[in-house]
Amino acid sequence: MTPSVENVRVTSRNEDADVAVRMEGVDKWYDTFQALKDINLTVASGERIVICGPSGSGKSTLIRCINQLEVIQKGRIFVDGIELSGRRNIAEIRHEVGMVFQQFNLFPHMTVLENCMLAPMKVRRASRAEAETTARRYLERVHIPEQADKYPAQLSGGQQQRVAIARALCMNPKVMLFDEPTSALDPEMVKEVLDTMIDLANEGMTMLVVTHEMNFARSVANRVIFMDRGEIVEAAPPEEFFNNPKHERTRAFLGQIS
Amino acid sequence: MNALKNALAIVVGVGLMLAGSLAGADTLQDIQSRGTIKVGMLVDFPPYGLMNEQNQPDGYDADVAKLLAPDLGVKLQLVPVTGPNRIPYLLSGQVDVLVASLGITPERAKSVDFSEPYAAITIAVYGKDDEKITKPADLAGKTIAVARASTQDTAVTKVAPPSATIRRFDSDAAALQALMSGQVPLIGCSNVCYLTIQKLAPGKFNKKFELSSQVQGIAVKPGEQNLLARINQFIDKIKANGELDKINEKWLGEPMPAVLKKK
Amino acid sequence: MIRQFGWNEFELLVFAARWTIVLAIIAFVGGGIGGLIVALLRTADSRVARTAMIVFIRVFQGTPLLMQLFLAYFGMAIFGFSVNPLIAAMIALTAHASAYLGEIWRGCIQAVPHGQTEAAKALGLHYFARMRHVVLPQAARIAVPPTVGFLVQLLKETSLTSIIGFVELTRQGQIITSVTFRPFLVFGLVAAIYFAMCWPLTLVARWMERGMARATNR
Numbered sequence: 152m153t154p155s156v157e158n159v160r161v162t163s164r165n166e167d168a169d170v171a172v173r174m175e176g177v178d179k180w181y182d183t184f185q186a187l188k189d190i191n192l193t194v195a196s197g198e199r200i201v202i203c204g205p206s207g208s209g210k211s212t213l214i215r216c217i218n219q220l221e222v223i224q225k226g227r228i229f230v231d232g233i234e235l236s237g238r239r240n241i242a243e244i245r246h247e248v249g250m251v252f253q254q255f256n257l258f259p260h261m262t263v264l265e266n267c268m269l270a271p272m273k274v275r276r277a278s279r280a281e282a283e284t285t286a287r288r289y290l291e292r293v294h295i296p297e298q299a300d301k302y303p304a305q306l307s308g309g310q311q312q313r314v315a316i317a318r319a320l321c322m323n324p325k326v327m328l329f330d331e332p333t334s335a336l337d338p339e340m341v342k343e344v345l346d347t348m349i350d351l352a353n354e355g356m357t358m359l360v361v362t363h364e365m366n367f368a369r370s371v372a373n374r375v376i377f378m379d380r381g382e383i384v385e386a387a388p389p390e391e392f393f394n395n396p397k398h399e400r401t402r403a404f405l406g407q408i409s
Numbered sequence: 410m411n412a413l414k415n416a417l418a419i420v421v422g423v424g425l426m427l428a429g430s431l432a433g434a435d436t437l438q439d440i441q442s443r444g445t446i447k448v449g450m451l452v453d454f455p456p457y458g459l460m461n462e463q464n465q466p467d468g469y470d471a472d473v474a475k476l477l478a479p480d481l482g483v484k485l486q487l488v489p490v491t492g493p494n495r496i497p498y499l500l501s502g503q504v505d506v507l508v509a510s511l512g513i514t515p516e517r518a519k520s521v522d523f524s525e526p527y528a529a530i531t532i533a534v535y536g537k538d539d540e541k542i543t544k545p546a547d548l549a550g551k552t553i554a555v556a557r558a559s560t561q562d563t564a565v566t567k568v569a570p571p572s573a574t575i576r577r578f579d580s581d582a583a584a585l586q587a588l589m590s591g592q593v594p595l596i597g598c599s600n601v602c603y604l605t606i607q608k609l610a611p612g613k614f615n616k617k618f619e620l621s622s623q624v625q626g627i628a629v630k631p632g633e634q635n636l637l638a639r640i641n642q643f644i645d646k647i648k649a650n651g652e653l654d655k656i657n658e659k660w661l662g663e664p665m666p667a668v669l670k671k672k
Numbered sequence: 673m674i675r676q677f678g679w680n681e682f683e684l685l686v687f688a689a690r691w692t693i694v695l696a697i698i699a700f701v702g703g704g705i706g707g708l709i710v711a712l713l714r715t716a717d718s719r720v721a722r723t724a725m726i727v728f729i730r731v732f733q734g735t736p737l738l739m740q741l742f743l744a745y746f747g748m749a750i751f752g753f754s755v756n757p758l759i760a761a762m763i764a765l766t767a768h769a770s771a772y773l774g775e776i777w778r779g780c781i782q783a784v785p786h787g788q789t790e791a792a793k794a795l796g797l798h799y800f801a802r803m804r805h806v807v808l809p810q811a812a813r814i815a816v817p818p819t820v821g822f823l824v825q826l827l828k829e830t831s832l833t834s835i836i837g838f839v840e841l842t843r844q845g846q847i848i849t850s851v852t853f854r855p856f857l858v859f860g861l862v863a864a865i866y867f868a869m870c871w872p873l874t875l876v877a878r879w880m881e882r883g884m885a886r887a888t889n890r
């Protein structure tokens with residue numbers, strides 16, 4: 152008899168009591184193109200990780216694998232001690248992982264409030280009143296309670312992205328993924344979104360952030376990860392990463408962006 | 410596994426029974442056991458088939474069908490069909506027979522079986538009452554109107570003596586107009602067209618002689634020998650007892666045409 | 673033989689229009705349900721479902737409705753299933769409308785940005801909630817004009833059911849013309865009655881479009 156999945160899960164849960172995300176030997180192909188190569192990464196609960204690297208290096212792919220927006224071909228991924236295993240627990244995982252996209256992806260036909268209430272009501276089966284209370288609380292936290300009854304198209308980019316953050320938080324996730332959350336914003340709006348993310352970090356949220364905002368990385372990240380051609384080339388605390396990069400490719404990349 | 414085999418056996422059995430019942434079907438028996446005959450007829454081909462003021466199928470074909478049903482001792486169900494779908498209606502068994510102005514042609518005889526003719530569209534020479542004409546030779550020196558390139562044009566041209574003048578018009582309506590206005594004393598046209606003439610000028614024009622005719626038969630599914638024999642018996646009867654004459658008088662304003670008489 | 677065109681004939685036309693309406697409603701309802709299923713399967717993850725729907729769409733878009741009606745009625749009768757013409761019309765009209773609406777709606781579903789689906793997935797919404805609350809409401813907005821265009825066409829196409837014995841508006845017009853010899857009058861009226869049936873559809877469409885535009889474009 153092979154050990155049942157249940158056994159494996161229980162064991163890993165015990166071992167990883169304070170591990171939020173763990174990736175072991177993950178490979179990802181798009182047809183014949185390998186987008187991720189042997190990714191090994193452990194993110195502790197409450198840890199803030201910033202992922203950077205050149206375009207096409209696999210940053211988005213990596214974080215999208217964590218909530219199964221992409222399917223991996225090899226390796227294992229655990230979220231909050233639960234192993235991703237195809238369709239079976241996909242819903243379970245997504246409850247625990249919030250995601251914020253570069254393009255906001257708010258639902259244009261719903262008000263801000265409805266955007267925030269939809270998932271708690273449909274997924275968590277919250278009552279309308281509960282969902283609304285939660286939604287208003289998080290809109291307060293991202294400093295736009297007064298926009299609750301507007302439609303996304305009536306908001307500025309920065310406001311829309313803060314709604315997107317609030318919408319994700321309403322599901323009460325354990326981990327938040329950010330894929331270049333400020334790249335589509337006008338410069339004057341970047342700060343309001345970053346401030347919101349810093350607040351979140353201060354509250355102890357586990358975060359994986361793909362971004363080119365190196366100041367944010369310096370001040371918020373516990374660890375900075377540099378990716379190139381589908382591989383994690385270097386992972387280090389910000390001081391070490393920026394002041395004393397070990398790898399040639401990292402140095403070249405840092406030279407380019409600063 | 411066994412259940413599957415049994416199911417298969419049942420399906421095959423039912424299939425064979427169905428096929429058998431199709432092959433050996435006797436529509437006459439079906440009609441009699443059902444107590445109703447389903448007759449397909451046109452409703453947009455007056456005076457043979459039409460819808461009357463009460464929106465009921467009527468006309469020559471309807472009257473023939475109304476005699477056929479009691480002759481078989483069953484009730485009548487008239488099913489309106491159209492030119493394009495009448496043969497599918499018959500072949501798929503939606504109707505038992507067609508009394509639908511179906512001209513007897515060799516092509517159609519390949520897909521359905523025809524009874525003896527029960528109706529005909531005749532092409533004839535009609536003219537003023539006082540014109541003494543009974544045969545083609547009498548047309549010598551006369552003027553006759555026809556619709557250009559129609560069946561009647563061909564027929565008249567074939568039999569008219571050289572001294573006859575054939576005036577060709579664009580349509581039956583135009584030829585008819587010429588007759589009415591007295592431009593020509595004679596016309597070559599169908600019996601249906603002659604109906605209009607009588608309506609417009611009752612009693613002024615009569616039939617001189619027939620040129621040709623397209624006979625129509627009652628159609629049954631191929632191989633329905635019993636039904637066909639029974640229908641032929643019926644047609645003989647109504648031809649003999651004058652009922653078909655009455656129908657012709659009623660709808661076409663003249664007795665049964667000669668082509669229906671000869672056997 | 674020649675009959676005057678009178679009130680009686682006009683009434684017959686109007687009564688025949690009821691069949692046109694009944695057949696159109698059958699086609700709209702059947703096609704609406706069928707089309708939604710086709711559109712969803714056509715955009716599903718399963719390759720088998722997608723391929724099956726492509727075949728279905730190709731078959732029913734690639735053959736004339738007249739033939740579909742013909743086969744549904746006479747074809748089944750030949751195999752010993754005596755189908756009621758209404759059932760045959762229901763089958764053929766539903767299949768025909770499902771294929772067309774399915775393809776129209778597939779396009780509308782695919783026109784909704786993929787990011788919408790991803791955001792819904794990331795929030796943990798399962799397939800039906802995603803479709804019901806996120807994708808379809810957005811697809812519906814762009815679907816209104818082509819859908820109504822098709823429905824108007826479909827309403828007129830119900831005249832083809834005369835092949836299986838329905839005396840609907842067009843057929844009744846032909847029958848009345850054959851005894852009244854007034855084709856211009858009769859078909860003029862037939863056209864006017866069709867117009868009177870299609871016009872409200874376009875009005876409803878405009879009203880729906882405006883309503884939806886208000887909900888999203890403030």
Ligand SMILES: Nc1ncnc2c1ncn2[C@@H]1O[C@H](COP(=O)(O)OP(=O)(O)OP(=O)(O)O)[C@@H](O)[C@H]1O
Pocket residue numbers: 181184186204205206207208209210211212213
């Ligand atoms: N759906 C896809 N099909 C095929 N190839 C893809 C797909 N998505 C991404 N790729 C490829 O995988 C590689 C990694 O893509 P990814 O989006 O993860 O890069 P990235 O690091 O996020 O880049 P960027 O900074 O431009 O967002 C790229 O070469 C990209 O072309």
Ligand SMILES: [Mg+2]
Pocket residue numbers: 210211212330
């Ligand atoms: Mg990216």
